[in-house]
Every structure is written in C-alpha cells, then in structure tokens.
Amino acid sequence: MYYWCVLLVVLQMVWENGCTVIVMMTALVEDGEKQCDRYWPDEGSSLYHIYEVNLVSEHIWCNDFLVRSFYLKNVQTQETRTLTQFHFLSWPAQGIPTSTRPLLDFRRKVNKCYRGRSCPIIVHCR
Numbered sequence: 001m002y003y004w005c006v007l008l009v010v011l012q013m014v015w016e017n018g019c020t021v022i023v024m025m026t027a028l029v030e031d032g033e034k035q036c037d038r039y040w041p042d043e044g045s046s047l048y049h050i051y052e053v054n055l056v057s058e059h060i061w062c063n064d065f066l067v068r069s070f071y072l073k074n075v076q077t078q079e080t081r082t083l084t085q086f087h088f089l090s091w092p093a094q095g096i097p098t099s100t101r102p103l104l105d106f107r108r109k110v111n112k113c114y115r116g117r118s119c120p121i122i123v124h125c126r
Contacts, residue, residue, distance in 0.1 A: 007039050011051040014083065014122060015074060021114050022085040023123040030093045035126040040070055040085070050076050061109065064090040064102035086110050093126070 014022070026035045040046070045054035056069040068085040088106050091097055114121060 006037060007048050008051075010039055010122075011048055011053070011072065014072065015051065015081075017122075018081075018119045019122050020081065020083055020117060020119055021110065021121045022083060023110055023121060024085060024087045024125075025091050025123065026093070026126040027089055027091075033093070035093055036124075040068065045071075047075070050074055056082075062102070062105070064088065065106045065109070067109070084113055086113070091125075 013019070024036070028034070028036055028038060039048075040053050041055050043055060045052050047053075052071075052073040052075055054071040054073070056071060058066060058068045060066045065086060065088045068087065070083045070085065071080050072083050073080040086106065086109060088103070090102055097103055110121070
C-alpha cells in the first residue's frame with residue numbers, strides 16, 4: 001500500500017507542477033538491496049489511479065547514465081504529457097563518484113534537454 005501511495009504522490013506532483021524532466025540519481029538496486037521504487041513499466045503502460053504511464057523509449061548513453069521517455073496521461077481529462085527521465089547509474093549508494101567527468105556529462109545532457117523550459121525539474125535519489 002505504501003508503494004502505491006508514494007507513486008501516486010510523485011505522479012500527482014509531476015502533473016500539478018507541469019514537470020517534463022525528472023533526474024534520478026540512484027540505481028534501482030545496488031549490492032542486492034532495493035534503492036528506489038520503479039515508477040514506470042518495463043514496457044507498455046501501467047495505470048496508477050488516474051495516471052497512466054507509458055514507456056516510450058530507453059536509450060543507454062554510456063555506462064554512467066541512460067535516458068527514458070514516457071507519456072503520462074491523466075485518464076480523467078485524457079490529457080497526455082511527455083516526460084524525459086535522466087537516470088544517473090554510477091552514483092554509489094555509499095559515498096561519492098570517483099570521477100566528476102560522468103556527472104558533468106550527465107548535467108550537460110540534462111541542461112540541453114531542459115533549455116528554454118520554465119517548469120521545475122524533479123530531482124530524486126533513493
């Protein structure tokens with residue numbers, strides 16, 4: 001039940017604030033321990049109360065990060081928005097990355113996507 005409540009709150013926050021960019025700074029699992037709940041489907045779509053999340057694409061840019069694209073649909077209003085998620089994969093659960101280069105490359109990629117937008121970016125870790 002807790003999992004669904006958290007997902008619903010996150011999706012509601014994304015929807016109400018008109019967010020189009022999400023930055024995820026943690027792996028889903030590290031050393032066999034769950035670090036973060038997955039709020040997107042492996043493929044196709046998933047329904048979370050009034051929000052349908054549809055995975056459109058997943059592009060691995062390098063070993064350090066990947067970029068996903070989702071459609072987020074409010075099934076009550078039938079309005080659909082496109083979200084881009086930047087997922088940084090190499091931040092360790094304990095400590096800090098050994099090099100700044102991957103993080104700077106990641107930031108550059110996020111900034112390039114966000115340029116010209118006025119909505120907030122959601123940044124989260126575990």
